[in-house]
Amino acid sequence: MVQQTLKDIFSNYVSSANIIFKNKDVLSHNYVPEVTYHREEQIRQLANILAPSLKGHGVSNCFLYGKTGTGKTLVARNVTSELKKTNNNINILYINCKMKKISDTEYRLLAEMSRLLGKEVPPTGLPTDAVYNVFLSAVENLGGNLILILDEIDALVNKIGDEILYNLTRINQNINTTKVSIIGISNSVSFLETLDPRVRSTLSEEEIIFPPYNYNQLKDILKQRADMAFNDGVIQPGVIEKCAALAAQEHGDARKALDLLRIAAELAEREKSPKVEIRHVDMAESKLDSDRIIEIVRMQPKQSLAVLAAIIRLVESKQEDIQTGDVFSIYEEICSRTGLKILTQRRVSDLIAELDMLGIINTRVISKGRYGRTREIRITLGEPITENIKKILRENYLL
C-alpha cells in the first residue's frame, strides 16, 4: 500500500516535472549566466583593475559594495573566472564569509583558505599562528597571482574584527613569490568607515559601486533566466512583471526576484497547473517570508526558544509595551516548569537582541524617564506565521 502511494508520488513527479521547468538550476543563486545584464560598467571597471595580473603584475585591492542581489558576487566571479581562462597562472580564491563555520573565527577562515589551496588543516587543536603559517606557505608555493575574493566581508569583520584583514593586506610584504590582492564585497556602504584607517586605505584602493536594479532591469534579468528555465508559453503574461515589481520595491534585489519566480513555478507545478499565474507569485511571496522565519526559529537553541515563548505568552495576554523585565520573569517560570537552566538577565537581554536581529521580534530601546530604560518588545509577524512558531514551541514543550 505504502509502496504503491510512493510509486504514485514519484511517477507523478517524473511525468509532471517537465511541464513547467526546462532547467531549474538556472534560477538558483549560484548560477552564473554567460551574459550579465545591466552591469556592463562594473564589469569593465573590475576588468580594468584586474587586467595587469595577466602580465604577472600586482593588482590593486578592490572593494565592491551595493545592496543584496545587485550582482556584486556575480560580476566578481564572472570577471575572475574569465581572467583565469586567459591566464592559468592566476589563482582565484572565493570565500563567502557569511557561511557559518568559516567566518566565526580567524582560525576557521585561515583553515578554509588553506584547505582551498590544498593544505588540509584540522578543524581545531592547532594554535592560530600555526594555521597562519600553513596558509602563508601554501600561498608562497602557489606562485603567480592570487586573487582573494572575500564575499560579505562585513560579516567577517563584525565577528572577528579587522585585524585579520590587516594581516591579509600586508601579506605581500612577507611573500615575494606570489602576488596577493583582495576583492572585498560588502552589502553595507558604511562598512568601510568602521574599519581601521590603515586597513581601509589599503583595502579600498579601488571602489566599485553597485546601484540597485530598477524595475525594467529586473524584468530583463528575469526574462533572460526564464527563457532558459521554463518551457515555452508556461509563464503567463504579467508574472515576470509582478516578480520584478515586488523585488524592485525591496531595494532592487535580483536574488529575491529569482526566488519569487522559482517558488511561484514550484507552487504551480505542485498544483499540477500547466501555467504559472500571477496568483502563484502572490503565494510565493508570503511563502518566502514565512519559510524564512520558520526556518530561523527552528534553528534556534532551546534557551532562545524559551525566551521567545515568554514573549509570545505576554503578547497573548494582551499586555501593552512588553519589557525585558517582564519577559525575564515569565522566562524564569517557563524554565523552572520545563527543568531548563535559568540564565542571567544579562544573557536573556542578549537573546532578546538576537531575536530582534533575526527579524522574529521587533524591539526598540526606550527611556521611560524616572522609570528606567528598557526594550519595548513587539511581534509584527502575521497571524499564520505566529501560529507556526507556536507549533514549534509546543513541540519543544515551551508553551
Add this chain to the structure above:
DNA sequence: GTCAATTCACATGAAAGAGACCACGGTCTAGTG
C-alpha cells in the same frame, strides 16, 4: 516657572570561566612472528 541634579531599569561592554571539542606526542598493551 526654570533648570540642574537625581533616579530608575535596564542596555551595553569587557573580561574571564566552564566545558566541549580536537591534535599531537608519549606510553602502554595485546597480538604476531
Add this chain to the structure above:
DNA sequence: CTAGACCGTGGTCTCTTTCATGTGAATTGACGA
C-alpha cells in the same frame, strides 16, 4: 616488533556569568522672579 588504545597537554570555540559602566527622560528640589 608493531598497530592500536589510552592519556596528558595544550590549543580553540561557544555559551555563559560577573563586574563595570552608560543612558535618557521623568521626577525632584533648589532657586529666583
